[in-house]
Amino acid sequence: MKLSARLSSARLLPIALFALSLAASAQTPPAQNDPAPPDLVLSGKVTGTQNHTYIEVPFEVPAGIHRISVDFSYTGHEARTTLDLGIEDPYRFRGESGGNKSHFTLSETDATPSYLPGPILAGRWHLLLAVPNIRAASVATFRAEIRFNSHLEDSSFTLAPLEQGSRWYRGDLHMHTAHSDGSCAGQSGRRVPCPLFFTAQTAASRGLDFIAISDHNVESQYNEMRELQPWFDRLLFIPAREMTTFWGHFNIYGTTQPIDYRVAAHNGRDYNAILREVAAKGAIASINHAEAPGGEVCMGCRWEPPMPVDMSLFTGVEVINGGSMLFSSDAFWEQQLRDGHRLTAVGGSDSHNALAPAQPPNSIGFPTTVVEARELSVAAILDGIRHGRVFIDLTGSRDKRIDIDAEAGAAHARMGEDLVLKNGEAVHLSVHVAACAHDALHLFVDGKETAALPAISIDQPDQTLSATWTAAGSGRHWIRAEVHDSSGRLLLFSNPVYINFP
Template sequence: MDVTARSATSEAGAPRARARARGANWYRGDCHVHSVYSDGELAPEQLVADARDVGLDFLATTEHNTASAHGIWASLASDGLLILLGEEVTTKTGHWLALGIAPGELIEWDYGVGDDLIGRGLRQVRDSGGISVAAHPHAPYPSGSFMYSYEGFDAVEVWNGLWASERPWNADNEAALAAWGQALVQGSRTGRWRPAVGNSDTHLEGQIGIPHTVVLAEELGAAAILDGLRAGRSWIAEASTVDLSLSAVAAGHTAGIGERLSAQGESVRVRVRVSGVPRATVSFHTDRGEVHCEALSGAGTGTLAWHTRSEDSAFVRIEVRHPHGGMAALTNPILLT
């Protein structure tokens, strides 16, 4: 493909702000994708077709340090697929995702942690109505490890699928999840916690959607999806064949993922339903670590329940793992007060 010839269309307007009207629902999306316009091997048209094939509702373009393809991506949005414009800001000491930026908008990237310039880029994204995501914080290659503070970031990419063709869940993701979980313990008590997201980091064929983030949004629209991600009303799935629901009930009130439940001193019943993961192990995690674990049937479908109190648990979140220990799904927390 002649990238230079086609980049002129990057000056086109933004993709449609809303896709097919489906109202409040759970929407599946991959917010870390590369095409031939940076270091990917596939054209945007192919990535869009693949996204539809694997059951995604939205996609974010995140080429490295360029907005040259924004117009190409915008022209590919449709009633069935929402496209968010973005950039992978590839600095000298860590990468991050700028999601929901304006057409043609470029976020500065040529700096390192010692230059004290990252705040300017974070403000630029915020002023555009977008969100900033710390990407693959424990990536094992030069500049891939994230050396910045998470202050000012909206979310952390705890599951990155760049090596999904070899192993969908690896030691880098395990380290990112552990660090995020530790920060969640502190943040849940102050109300300043950062949601987890998962993305494919697609560069090659067959990677898109492994994993992806499932977001509860008021509609399949850019602002609504970004709001859902920002609020942590989301969970991460290995594939669209995996489904999960999580709720907590106490004192006549119910809360879901990313929400806060006022238990008023009463017992809290936590209920999770999982499907699409044969012989999976489902574990419940709080600020005390893993507190309960059960195995699903061989069919991979089941509903599990666990009880706690807000005095004992500041939050509860779920991990679903394959028999070999690899992750199949994980959730953001339900906060308990």
């Protein structure tokens, strides 16, 4: 075998060589754009004498790896050279994708179709190359870039944003499928665990831009999402889970990595330990249906931890839950704001049946959480939530909008942002609402409507309404808005502009 595989750390490669290799593989650009540098580059030559042979290219996987991602390219396509790709771990075959995928990833929880998820064992792995064709006089070079523990692939099922550009993206942040207690009518009408596919399909049919399937405690949903994401190229899947404890539920967003959800006095694991793990993985956490009934009516549903919890480790609170929109947890959320914790208000349908009709309760998209993001990617949607650029649409519309702009002197803040006010200083509010004609705008200061800010009727399909409020003292405040219809029904719920927050 004339194989000359070179194992090298890309970080040690001279830059000129790296650039040359990229140029050489420009014919078959890898179908990915993970910005992280590769941890290993395997490269080598294949010659005509190796036609119809199998080549094993060894590489070492260190301890502590939970994901391997591979990008493969080779030269000689114009001379009909063909190299097929596969991989094996120290003990078994893990998959083969022939010539149909130049990029794949495999991890403990999920893998590109053709490949098996499972433990990423330390030791000697092999890239498996097959040579269905190379002409006698041909010489081809191949290059495999290997990345370990790719943050991008731990947090997303797509390497590239599904859409570029800043706008308001609509999604559902709380849903269940067959991977926990989601169910729907099967072919015979019998209630069965509801396949995840239907959740994605219903969400797409309702015009959503992103979904977070948050099955209880498990990671088994991610493998299927890895398979479905390429087809759903307008519906971003955000990896999520509902951490379901004895004293409350919270969703985590943005990591596929396993995290132990078991909080109990006897195992010494508390909420803060989980939340620190979540943050260390670049993910965020949001408390669900905090004011749901607890006790034996809904065991563990209410947020009532028997141990101290550092609330600053949370990013959001599900203020509107789709359970008939009754589990509104705005009092709990406002209390957090009163305590100085800036937690973004979000919503979630808590759908348990993807085929339920398009109306509350618990139907996909009721409510939707609408997030301003720079692009349609997991990182950008999570950043939008972190920054409070979020409102909740309880109507499942595709076009309702609300945003707040506050001005005081030269200072200016949008919904989710900070404004510093002096004692007695006036703040001028401009609230933009769209698709809410004949409804009414209600403004809330510190969780309450005030005589100084009466409700304003909306008469245009796209309108900016103004109001002025004057701070008494220099204390902490938050101003937010709601849109109600003529019968008083809540349609839109904004996040606040924060005043004098730490």
